[in-house]
Amino acid sequence: MTANFKDLEKWSPELNICIRCGYCYELCPLYKAHPWESDTPRAKMLLVYGLLTGDLEPSQHVAEKISECFFCKNCENNCSANVPVTDIIKEAKAALAEAGYEVDRTASTVDEDLCCRCYTCVSVCKAEAVEPDEDGQPVVDPVECEGCGVCAASCPSGAISQKDGFGVSREELRQLLLDTLRKGAQVE
Amino acid sequence: MTPGNHPIFRKVIPMKEGLVQDLQEIVGEDAVRDDPADLYVYGSDSSVHCALPWAIVRPGTVEEVQEILRYANSNGIPVVTRGAGSGMSGQAVPIQGGIILDMKRLNKILEISPENTYVRVQAGVVDDDLNRALKPYGFMYPPAPASSRIATIGGEIANNASGTRSVKYGATRDCVLGMKVVMADGSLVNLGSTTRVEASGYQVDRLMVGSEGTLGVIVEATMKIVPIPKYRCMGVACFNELEEAGDTISEIIASGTQPSVLELMDNVAITAVNTAIDLGLPDVEALLFIEADGNVKEAVDYEIERMKEIAEKYNAFGIDISYDAEKRTKLFKGRKKLFASLSRYKEGYSCTSLADDMAVPYSRMAEMARKIHDIADRNDVIMTAYGHCGSGCVHTKILMDPTRKEQWEGARNAVREIYEYVRSVGGTTSAEHGIGLSKAPAWKKEKQDSLEIIGAIKKALDPNNILNPGKLQDAPDDWLTATDLRYKAE
Ligand SMILES: Cc1cc2nc3c(=O)[nH]c(=O)nc-3n(C[C@H](O)[C@H](O)[C@H](O)COP(=O)(O)OP(=O)(O)OC[C@H]3O[C@@H](n4cnc5c(N)ncnc54)[C@H](O)[C@@H]3O)c2cc1C
Numbered sequence: 036m037t038a039n040f041k042d043l044e045k046w047s048p049e050l051n052i053c054i055r056c057g058y059c060y061e062l063c064p065l066y067k068a069h070p071w072e073s074d075t076p077r078a079k080m081l082l083v084y085g086l087l088t089g090d091l092e093p094s095q096h097v098a099e100k101i102s103e104c105f106f107c108k109n110c111e112n113n114c115s116a117n118v119p120v121t122d123i124i125k126e127a128k129a130a131l132a133e134a135g136y137e138v139d140r141t142a143s144t145v146d147e148d149l150c151c152r153c154y155t156c157v158s159v160c161k162a163e164a165v166e167p168d169e170d171g172q173p174v175v176d177p178v179e180c181e182g183c184g185v186c187a188a189s190c191p192s193g194a195i196s197q198k199d200g201f202g203v204s205r206e207e208l209r210q211l212l213l214d215t216l217r218k219g220a221q222v223e
Numbered sequence: 224m225t226p227g228n229h230p231i232f233r234k235v236i237p238m239k240e241g242l243v244q245d246l247q248e249i250v251g252e253d254a255v256r257d258d259p260a261d262l263y264v265y266g267s268d269s270s271v272h273c274a275l276p277w278a279i280v281r282p283g284t285v286e287e288v289q290e291i292l293r294y295a296n297s298n299g300i301p302v303v304t305r306g307a308g309s310g311m312s313g314q315a316v317p318i319q320g321g322i323i324l325d326m327k328r329l330n331k332i333l334e335i336s337p338e339n340t341y342v343r344v345q346a347g348v349v350d351d352d353l354n355r356a357l358k359p360y361g362f363m364y365p366p367a368p369a370s371s372r373i374a375t376i377g378g379e380i381a382n383n384a385s386g387t388r389s390v391k392y393g394a395t396r397d398c399v400l401g402m403k404v405v406m407a408d409g410s411l412v413n414l415g416s417t418t419r420v421e422a423s424g425y426q427v428d429r430l431m432v433g434s435e436g437t438l439g440v441i442v443e444a445t446m447k448i449v450p451i452p453k454y455r456c457m458g459v460a461c462f463n464e465l466e467e468a469g470d471t472i473s474e475i476i477a478s479g480t481q482p483s484v485l486e487l488m489d490n491v492a493i494t495a496v497n498t499a500i501d502l503g504l505p506d507v508e509a510l511l512f513i514e515a516d517g518n519v520k521e522a523v524d525y526e527i528e529r530m531k532e533i534a535e536k537y538n539a540f541g542i543d544i545s546y547d548a549e550k551r552t553k554l555f556k557g558r559k560k561l562f563a564s565l566s567r568y569k570e571g572y573s574c575t576s577l578a579d580d581m582a583v584p585y586s587r588m589a590e591m592a593r594k595i596h597d598i599a600d601r602n603d604v605i606m607t608a609y610g611h612c613g614s615g616c617v618h619t620k621i622l623m624d625p626t627r628k629e630q631w632e633g634a635r636n637a638v639r640e641i642y643e644y645v646r647s648v649g650g651t652t653s654a655e656h657g658i659g660l661s662k663a664p665a666w667k668k669e670k671q672d673s674l675e676i677i678g679a680i681k682k683a684l685d686p687n688n689i690l691n692p693g694k695l696q697d698a699p700d701d702w703l704t705a706t707d708l709r710y711k712a713e
Pocket residue numbers: 055056057268269303304305306307308309310311314315326346347367368369370373374375376377378379380381382383384385386387434435436437439440441442562563655656657691
């Protein structure tokens with residue numbers, strides 16, 4: 036096993052308990068945005084298993100498939116084997132980040148030029164993922180960030196954003212709203 | 224492709240040069256993947272098996288499916304069709320590599336026709352999505368497998384799935400009216416019809432039912448739907464002896480009573496659901512869920528009362544009967560989650576999908592339930608008896624520590640012994656979950672008289688053996704060594 040993933044070994048019994056039924060995936064918002072089996076919670080569990088058994092070599096693609104998650108817990112709330120899916124994802128994210136892979140795709144980012152340092156984001160973030168750096172600039176920790184978007188929604192300067200491609204960026208939400216309104220108008 | 228260095232990747236048979244580019248030309252760049260992470264994920268389903276494909280392709284149109292098959296057929300490339308990957312016997316595991324044909328983009332409901340009581344869907348439509356769409360019309364698509372939340376209609380046809388309501392409304396095969404299938408050479412054929420009855424020669428559409436992706440790719444299906452009944456009354460009966468629950472099932476069926484649900488749960492199953500999802504079921508040796516439905520309340524009452532009387536004859540107690548929809552939904556939810564809950568039955572044990580379903584004549588139900596536990600004890604594993612027993616189906620699972628090699632040996636013996644018994648009483652290897660790899664050895668013994676015919680049909684329809692090769696009659700004789708296991712055992 037690659038040394039970096041030793042810490043994940045403790046999840047081995049839980050990953051064996053996952054029966055891979057897939058009950059978790061039709062409700063996963065990430066899967067809705069990227070409808071490949073590899074983007075499902077079930078797949079994330081498999082990929083972590085692959086990493087800790089050594090069947091699968093870590094790569095940037097593996098890191099993305101595991102770490103892209105909104106931590107909504109729809110998966111584990113619907114898992115009758117009670118697999119702690121998001122705890123496993125979080126620890127795998129940390130291990131992958133430590134091994135040098137980027138795990139920030141569903142994480143928020145702060146635009147320093149727009150940020151007015153009001154620290155609203157720091158106080159609203161339930162995951163305690165935003166902290167001021169030594170210069171006082173709020174920075175999002177991509178490992179801890181759960182991609183909930185609350186900081187982006189509450190930032191008065193519009194300095195926080197989420198990436199395109201997952202249905203949650205400002206532009207994607209605007210488009211969704213427009214489409215919904217248009218559909219409504221047609222129904223009328 | 225840059226596969227990893229691990230043996231699991233080294234085992235990949237050299238794939239055709241330029242395969243990914245060729246596929247991309249057919250379906251576009253974004254609909255093909257061959258990254259090791261994707262191959263690894265698509266190498267498993269809900270079974271114990273794991274084997275890697277060469278590439279995954281997600282066609283968006285029927286024409287693309289045809290084009291892919293034409294290409295694969297002329298190049299001798301295996302094609303393994305995949306719905307949701309909820310199969311429990313390794314049906315969608317690509318034992319010889321090749322292309323995984325992920326059908327989930329073909330997910331449109333094409334026509335809902337209440338006046339003709341049918342629905343026309345693409346193969347990738349998910350069962351629950353279909354039922355959600357039918358509800359406003361007052362209709363349902365009845366088989367209701369426990370996996371309805373994810374299973375696709377194509378996958379259900381290819382496995383002849385059935386479920387809680389099959390005792391009254393039949394299995395998938397009873398709902399199939401017609402279908403469109405892409406054959407191995409890429410040609411598109413229309414099979415069956417849209418009418419309830421058809422006596423027009425060979426029932427080739429029926430041949431596709433249960434074919435597990437080895438004869439053609441189902442792209443569209445016309446399925447029978449039924450009106451949602453006005454009344455549903457459900458009861459739960461407790462038993463102190465598993466055999467008495469078994470006897471109740473056979474007598475209910477033989478009495479001509481018409482249950483719409485008749486489900487068994489033994490104590491292992493009860494304990495598992497109570498532990499995992501806190502359902503609060505009575506801690507007894509066996510529970511029987513009975514339901515009657517219909518549009519006349521008195522008729523429903525009558526059916527339920529008769530079932531109750533029979534259960535009481537076999538010492539059932541605590542029979543709780545109710546029309547409460549909320550209560551019923553809660554119990555059904557528990558039932559649907561049973562398979563996963565079994566993984567929480569005992570610390571350090573996992574629920575493996577082995578010897579997972581079979582059917583025996585009704586009169587053998589009680590004996591079968593007891594046999595399962597005897598065989599499990601002998602082989603140092605835990606097994607459970609539950610299932611849609613009203614349709615003759617008995618589910619088991621093998622609960623064991625999957626990290627210990629000797630447990631797998633025990634599992635192998637248990638599977639063999641169970642199926643020897645099932646055959647000896649005239650039962651069948653699979654009631655609804657299909658054969659794939661893990662049930663193939665037992666199935667080949669059961670079907671030995673017809674294997675030649677089965678082989679001839681396969682050869683006629685898929686002469687180059689590209690469609691899900693190495694399954695059913697061509698599967699290895701030892702499921703345990705057929706592929707890598709999804710668990711690491713030492
Ligand atoms: C928790 C759980 C509960 C389950 N409960 C039940 C149950 O109550 N009743 C029951 O019957 N089954 C049950 N199953 C088993 C499984 O859900 C069924 O076998 C289901 O029909 C598989 O559908 P799928 O879309 O997942 O198919 P897959 O697993 O993706 O594929 C299964 C087979 O069908 C073939 N196939 C898939 N789509 C097509 C197509 N369009 N054309 C041709 N071949 C195709 C594949 O090649 C493969 O051989 C359960 C499974 C799980 C995990």
